[in-house]
Amino acid sequence: MTTLYDFQPRLADQTPFPLEQLRGKVLLIVNTASKCGFTPQxxxxxAIHRQFHARGLEVMGFPCNQFGAQEPGNAEEIGAFCEKNYGVSFPLFAKIDVNGEQADPLYQYLKKEAPGLLGSKAIKWNFTKFLVRRDGTVFKRYAPQTRPEEMISDIETLLAE
Structure with a gap:
């Protein structure tokens, strides 16, 4: 049986990142884009990363160019943009697809574990978020328009588990 900890997504520099090393942490996994109306998220x-990281939260950004070609840059450009404009210090991973035949295996797993509205497995847009419990089970999927600060209560609940 596959678990979240079986996956090894690649960091922006293409280094494999075994999720096994995050066992016991709460994860917030987000597909991101630099030129989207939701980019200010x-x-x-x-802010959530800074507030909760020491208590066991890991925010993970996965750039994706599948929605309106809103993430056209390479890894270096994406990282520089995020650091300069938003002070991003949480890890950004290699650009991936989240839908279709080339969808990253981690996202195939997340979509299966937490389908969207009406059971849809497809990611609808940038900044879809998945919150994962310390045991690696997916707690909830959040719509792109859900602002990160609206998730604080759920994050605090999972950190207390």
Whole structure:
């Protein structure tokens, strides 16, 4: 049986990142884009990262160019943009697809574990968020328009588990 900890997404520099090393942490996994109407959510994601990281929260950004070609840059450009404009210090991973035949295996797993509205497995847009419990089970999927600060109560609940 596959678990979240079986996956090894690649960091922006293409280094494999075994999720096994995050066992016991609460994860907030987000598909991101630099030229999207929701891009200012990077501010909220960074604030949550700073507020809760020491208590066991890991925010993880996965750039994706599948929605309106809103993430056209390479890894270096994406990282520089996020750091300069939003002070992002949480890890950004290699650009991936979240839908279709080339969808990253981690996202295939997340979509199966937490389908969207009416059971849809497809990611609808940038900044869809998945909150994962310390045991690696997916707690909830959040819509792109859900601002990170609206998730604080759920994050605090999972950190207390």
């Amino acid at each position: 990077y501010n909220g994601l960074e």
